Amino acid sequence: MRRYEIRDDQWEKIKDLLPPERKPQGGRPPKDHRHMLNAMLWIARTGAPWRDLPEYYGSWSSVYSRFRRWQIAGIWDKILEHVSIEPDWESVMIDATIVRVHQHGSGAKGGASKQAIGRSRGGLTTKIHAVVDALGNPLRFKLTGGQCHDSVTGYEMLKQMDLTKKQVLADRAYDTNQILHLLEQQSATPVIPSKKNRRKLRKWDKEIYKERHLIECFFNKVKHYRRLATRFDKLASSFKAFLTLASIMVWLA
Structure with missing residues (x-):
């Protein structure tokens, strides 16, 4: 097995969720799904342009076309939903991380805001908002421009x-009356430090709060994928598809 490729046990868990293999209709026979998925993982982990895909994996355009076809058909979301059926609901954690947008990642039709690209202190950036379970496994995420405040999307x-x-569990950026009221309505327990400008500081469990490092670990895991550590994709849908693929691999690890 080559580096970055999916293991046999991981493949067995998701192979039945992929579309049926197409029968060859003359010309060059198509590569099987596992081979194509390994090619997509290579692109995700290395961050290389699609055209630099090694010849071993076949035509880069075929791999890209299948990647986009699965994204449009919702295959990535379907697989993530399947592998995340048993989360640990003892607690949930929410946070966000900034991703710098490469110069080749801007300029898509519809403008930057439509493609979840904004301008913050670091220049052009995309922000990944994520919710994970008590073990740090991803439950859902959303993309916004980098200037968007954590608490707005978090709510x-x-x-x-x-x-x-x-x-x-969340850091003090989520200490807003709106979020606290939402949690109170659902009898949820906020483990969120008070902002320093609050007149009356709230009590929060510092021992439980230590578990919040698990969402930071999740961001660290997905940023092992070079395609997510820096955004090269012009389309937010493509960048989100890579994020979904990385999240699937986190669940399968």
Whole structure:
């Protein structure tokens, strides 16, 4: 097995979720799904341009076409939903991380805002907002421009979840009355430090808060994929597809 390629046990868990293999209709026979998935993982891990895909994996355009076809058909989301069916709901954690946008990652049709690209202190950036379970496994994520405040998108993501009687861990950027009221409505326990400008500081469990490092570990894992450590994709949908693929591999690890 070559470097970055999917293991046999991992492949067995997801192979039935991929579309049926196409039968050759003359000309060169298509590569099997596992071979193509390994090619996509190579691109994700190295961050190389599609045209630099090693000849061993076949035509780069064929791999790219299948990657986009699966993204449009929702295959990546379907696989992530399948592998994440048993999360640890003892607690959930929410946070965001900044990704610099490479010069080749800008200029798509529709403008930067439509492609989740914004301008912050670091220049052109994309922000990944993520929610993970008590073990640091990804549950959902959203892309915005880098200038978007964590708490704004965080509130929208938490509002879509069932947080009944769960512990919600986050840093003080999420210490807003709106989020605290949402958690109170669902009888959830906020493990969120108070902002320093609060007149009355709230109590929070410092021992439980130490577990929040697991969402930082998740960001570290997905940024092992060079394609996610720096954004090279012009389209937000393509960048999100790579993020979904990396998240699938986190669950399969």
